[in-house]
Amino acid sequence: MRRLWITSLLLASSVAMAQLPETDWLELMPPDDRQALEDMPEITHDTPEQDGTFYSPGGLKQQDKELPAVMYSAKTVAALDGKVMRLGGYPVPLETDNQGRSTEFFLVPYPGACIHVPPPPPNQLVLVRYPQGIELSDIYAPIWISGKLQIETVNNDLANAAYAMTADSVRMVEEDDL
Template identity: 70%
Template structure:
């Protein structure tokens, strides 16, 4: 009986270790259905501003500066069922704060690379503030990362961006070739 319990315990622990990483959450699931529909129905957005020529003049960072965009591009509407849910998102970092060793301890996670220079940036409900006290060395913002943690609905607004979600005490790691 004792051996059976021990064997079952080992199988359970092995299963938990293999399943330790949460399944990937799709970015669009962070948007309420009405916002997803509005995004799908949105007209083509041109990138004919000065940024398209390599001249970045938007002082607002990730904040929307084109007031003529559809309302969905400014949406802070969230999905209540995700509040307090443990999840894993793949995305790209926009560094905000570093520690004394130069590791990034706070950043915005966005769904596509270069969101800080693209026009338009993602809506606030597609931007997650990540607080990662341990810090991570980020050499290239175009390299994707995984962020795991408990998502919470939290409106964050600073000079760089508006975000509708946050993750505190996240687990962060680079996306590796084996993940693809």
């Protein structure tokens, strides 16, 4: 009987996760940052790939000190700390397991954020930990992540992020999702 109850609870939990509404990336920014982003002048996207180079020494970190302050913002939304959510985006792989599955990656709001200039601000980057791993054969293919978002400052050589999540599920976006 106990096993049946636990199985039912797990099934209900997975169904609830599958039906989580999508969280919009702008919800990760405080209102003043969202307004500053809307008011920001057009940014030129002089990117390394225009010259046939796909490596930017700064990675996802802001290198252009001329950008508006919102592009460096790590301000977070306190009400999101510990909230279970579903977020769609694009992976930037960081760590893989022995089978080549990504177990840690940054989730970014638009494709190519790892090579385009300027990269997203830290409050638009989520470090995702997914011990089960997922095969990411195309970083331009969108994915869904679900789990509990945490406010966590992450600083590494590639990027600075203001949020992290140990994901309960990660899956590729399928045509039926659109």
